[in-house]
Amino acid sequence: MYLRFLTIFVVVMTLAFAAFGQSAPVVAAPQQAYLIGPGDEVTGKVLGESQFDFVATVDENGKIVLKEEPKPQAQGATNGN
Numbered sequence: 741m742y743l744r745f746l747t748i749f750v751v752v753m754t755l756a757f758a759a760f761g762q763s764a765p766v767v768a769a770p771q772q773a774y775l776i777g778p779g780d781e782v783t784g785k786v787l788g789e790s791q792f793d794f795v796a797t798v799d800e801n802g803k804i805v806l807k808e809e810p811k812p813q814a815q816g817a818t819n820g821n
Contacts, residue, residue, distance in 0.1 A: 778802060 776782065780799045787790040796804035 776802075 776798055778798050780798045781800060782804055783791075783798050784794045784796075794806055796806060798804055
């Protein structure tokens, strides 16, 4: 009698844990993308090339201006230069 009671108890507890131990997956609400606008600060980085990293502020027209660097002359150059 004791063995029968113990077997039934173990089966019931196993089924109870299986039934209540599972939960529905939590699905996060989709996030909307952030729209960049005037006054926002934009940071750009080039891996391994820190001289090209920049921070710029978006102007009232929605454009960013990168700092002016001397530009090398490309017109008239050959692949040997």
